[in-house]
Amino acid sequence: MEYPGNLFVVAAPSGAGKSSLVKALLELDAKLAVSVSHTSRAPRGQEQHGREYWFITAEEFRAKVEHGDFFEWAEVHGNLYGTSRAGIEKRLADGEDVVLEIDYQGALQIKQLFPHAVLIFILPPSWEELMQRLNRRGDTAPEVIAQRMANARVEVAQAQHFDFVVVNAVFDTAVFDLKTIVHAQRLKYAAQRRNRSTVFRALDLP
């Protein structure tokens, strides 16, 4: 499928800093919107229905799968997660840029559907630091942390299939790297279309 909007897909092992980085990126870039996924996982900490996720039961999730409501879905750490068509199709068709914060399985499905999607993988600076970040966040039980650390080994091995890898060591540097990728993609896309007004808009020129 080819839409005028750019689609960015950000994946990372749990605790690498993906949510914090995407949040910071959105604050810097008014032209980006994030898609809110559906999940069968229970809310964590201060999470709100419709903000971090649409929290639904596993049965409701399965019904949506049957109904063809998702562009992609996957089971991650024992829970179901999916990107609804309703969330992004219109925005992309209207030429707006969208970010998906999803796992590598979903990212690879999206690349099949949208070959022009830009896949970005966030790496932690070390396994030790990843463990510390999961512990510091303080909202995840020790056995869940152990499971996530084990899954992280499998997830990181998938980084080779992504277009970009960003190491989240110094937070602001990683945000800048993401911003640079977004900017470069807009310029590339505008150039490909060889359309003067599109190029000017991408550059923020009058």
Ligand SMILES: Nc1nc2c(ncn2[C@@H]2O[C@H](COP(=O)(O)OP(=O)(O)O)[C@@H](O)[C@H]2O)c(=O)[nH]1
């Ligand atoms: N495939 C897919 N993965 C998702 C979706 N939404 C979230 N995820 C991923 O599911 C994993 C677990 O997310 P979450 O439970 O919020 O924990 P976190 O990893 O600590 O942020 C992360 O890798 C998310 O990127 C989605 O719609 N589709």
Ligand SMILES: Nc1ncnc2c1ncn2[C@@H]1O[C@H](COP(=O)(O)OP(=O)(O)O)[C@@H](O)[C@H]1O
């Ligand atoms: N560059 C960084 N340096 C130190 N701590 C970080 C950095 N990036 C994120 N964190 C912290 O690590 C924890 C996990 O970040 P979070 O964004 O929730 O990760 P994810 O969405 O990948 O699971 C949070 O407490 C966050 O504040």
